[in-house]
Amino acid sequence: MERRQFVGLFGLGLLASSFPTILAACSGGSESTAVNEAEEAAANDGAIAEAEDAASLVADFTAVGSLDANGELSTEVNGQKVYVFRNPSDQSLVAVDPTCNHRGCPVKLADADLVCDCHGSRFALDGELLQGPATAGLPRYEVREEGENIFVKVA
Secondary structure, eight states: OOHHHHHHHHHHHHHHHHHHHHHHHHHTOHHHHHHHHHHHHHHHHHHHHHHHHHHHHTTTOEEEEOOOTTSEEEEEETTEEEEEEEOTTTOOEEEEOOBOTTTOOBEEEETTEEEETTTOOEEOTTSOEEESSOOSOOOEEEEEEETTEEEEEOO
16 A cells, blocks of 8 residues: 555545534534423423313303403303303303393392392392393303403304
8 A cells, every 4th residue: 555545544544534523523413402301391392281271161152351450241152142250269260141121221240139220120149030130140251360351152
């Protein structure tokens, strides 16, 4: 073997053997990057699963906003008036149609009852008629809370 051929092969071998070291130095720790990317992907999969679970919980419900400072919300869903409030005794959410069937006046939460300001009809927090002149209770709707968002299902 000639010297020139030997030096060429030796240089090529040296270059080839140092290539993995150079590659690792330039990549900034590819093993930790791969681990970080795998952890990030797993976290994203978890977030997607949580979002899908939340979406399935509220699939038949309509987002109506969030409660005001008094813990109430008046809105309309599919042409139906909806009044959402927190039950003062247990802080659960309640959603009813706030229209008194006597003369169509709105009802509001007053102490532990819903009261029609027009003629004094009183309703329990679940919409049941307690005192007339109204002749029937208030329709009640399913309600869910996800974070600060309120969802109502009007059948």
